[in-house]
Amino acid sequence: MHKRTIPLPIFLVGLFFTVVVTAVVVHFIETRASVQNQSVVRVTRSDLDEVQDLYDLISTNYVEEVSKKALVEGGLSGMTAVLDDEYSEFLTAEETKKIDESVSSNFGGIGTSINLKDRLPVIEGVPIKNSPAEKASLKAGDIILAVDGQSTENQTIDETANKIRGKKDTEVSLLIRRGEEEFSVDLKREVVPNETVMGEINSDNPTIGYVELTNFRETTALEFRNTIEDLRTQGATSFVVDIRQNSGNLLSEAERVASYFLSDGDTIAQFSARGEVVSTEKAGSKIDSGFKVIEPTVFLVDQETAFGSEVLAAAVKHKGFSLVGVNTFGKGTIQNVLPIGENNYLQLTVMNWLTPDGSSIDQTGVKPTIQADYPDYAKLPPISTSSNWRVGDNGEVIKNINVMLAALGYETSGDSFNEQTLDAVKDIQINNNMEATGVVDEPTAKNIQESIFQLVKENDTAYQSAVDMLKINKIS
Known part of the structure; x- marks a missing residue:
């Protein structure tokens, strides 16, 4: 039996939590931004007079003492909320401290990200591979109602994160709501590694190499290349590349891995804004440094294969590689993090990405060539x-x-x-x-x-x- 960690390791209580704003880890190319910025609609000061009037009225006439900082942040949050875009949001200085943690170094916690929705912390994105959260089958969208018996309602992300974090090997109890069901899980805190690529030879088929990509971070493409080269030396002449449960944070690394499997000049993805294609990313040595995977390869995908990993899946499928699994998540938008003032930031959807043939997978996902799901x-x-x-x-x-x-x-x-x-x-x-x-x-x-x-x-x-x-x- 081929022993390895599969992408949907459910059930195991142990576990450990890191709070990161995952959606903040996004890819944005300056040349693409400059094209889009040409169409920015300038807002005159007179357009914002009523906003200023409201601020003045509240700050000078409200019956209770009110924080001017809170008023400003509330106005910024409200303006973002009007977009009705789950990926666009105003981020305070405290929340943006999590950005670097999500793409570099090892960090403590239980291995997943949270965000606030309706004044409650919600797990956002797929838990990190092999983390306690993943092994306990916590999922994106799970609501954390309490930590160690204390309600999380109306708490900030930092307040909830600080309760979840703790000394390694100590336990934390979470009360979770998933749909209509509520359940408790006891998680053992660990240190979650930042490793994103793992590979091994199939024990029953020594010419087949198995490569698992758990996410896309700064060094993922290099890790992937090194893993492929190592498996080749062990006798691998074909590969299974597993991108299930991969939320695909850093798009540039996903593009680099895709280029490994494409011919120079092949389209990896197209990028559009306001209905027009503004740029196209193509495979080539500028991206992949001349490294190619020419061996037969099959890719594994599932409903948690998202964003960058969907770019990879769509690109290789268009090239003729087989995808096995179920429809992917369906995130076809790209966010950028833009500064507001000295300490705050705006995470804003700035573009859509399209498959090589110009199709959008947003809300629909990439369809596998062969359907194969986990048992119920x-x-x-x-x-x-x-x-x-x-x-x-x-x-x-x-x-x-x-x-x-x-x-x-x-x-x-x-x-x-x-x-x-x-x-x-x-x-x-x-x-x-x-x-x-x-x-x-x-x-x-x-x-x-x-x-x-x-x-x-x-x-x-x-x-x-x-x-x-x-x-x-x-x-x-």
Whole structure:
């Protein structure tokens, strides 16, 4: 069995959190900016007279003391909110401190990013590969209701981040809301590495190299090149490139990796603003320094493959490479971070990116050439540790427990903790030298989730499909 970390490592409680404003890590080329800036509409001072009047009225007449700084920041935030663009936002000085952390160095936390939405912290972007957050199957859009029992409502990002961060190997408890469901997870803080590329030879097929790209940061393209060269020396004559769960932060690095697989002069992506194409990025030695991957290669994608990794996926698909998985995330816009005053910044959507043939993938994603998804049990949330679950309990948590137990070979179903559930839980406890109470307490929940995690690794149908394609040379 080929052992590696797959991109949807669900279930494992341990874990660790870093707060970064992921969407801030964006690619922006000055020449593209200058083209767009020619069409900027200048606003005269008279256009802003009413804004000034409102500021004066509130600051001089409001019944309570009001911070002038808060009024200004509120006005800036409100103006950005009118755009109705989830990626455009006003960032305070405190929030922008997170920018550099997201693209460089190692940092502490649980390995994911948060932003504020409706006065609550929300996980933004895909958790970092192999981080505690990813192993616990936390996902983009999860709302953090409480940290160690303390509500996060109306707190700043820094306040929530400081509660989540802590000494390595200590634990932090998060109360999460996902859709209509609420559950608790206990996470062990770790140091999240900044490594973005991992590679190894398939143990059953020594001529197939497996390369996983977890994100795109400053050194990703160089790491990728070094990994390919190392796998070649080990005997690899074909590759599986895994960009699942890759949120693709730094677009320039994604373009560089794409250029490795394209012929010089091939289009990587087009860039448009206000309905017109303003520039085109093409493959060539200026980007890839003459390094090329000419071996047969299959790419793995999923619903968390986003932004830069979608640029890569679209470019190689247009070239004729096979994509295996499910539709990608669908982020076809580019943001830039622009200074406002001395300390604040504006993250603003400034362009759209298009595939080599001029199509937009925004909201639709890149469609794989071969569909292959994870089993349903791989997508369940972790078992909530807010209670010790036992006979007589019912509801969504119990339904998920029964689905997990069924995946492990037990005859369980429904949303009730019944005799079949009890027998399955006792059997798991006995087989793992635990007291056979039949109660799903925290140690038992962790054991079930770890077993599911291993099962998912062993049933990575997308990866196996890619390997089979390479073995029988079904790729171009």
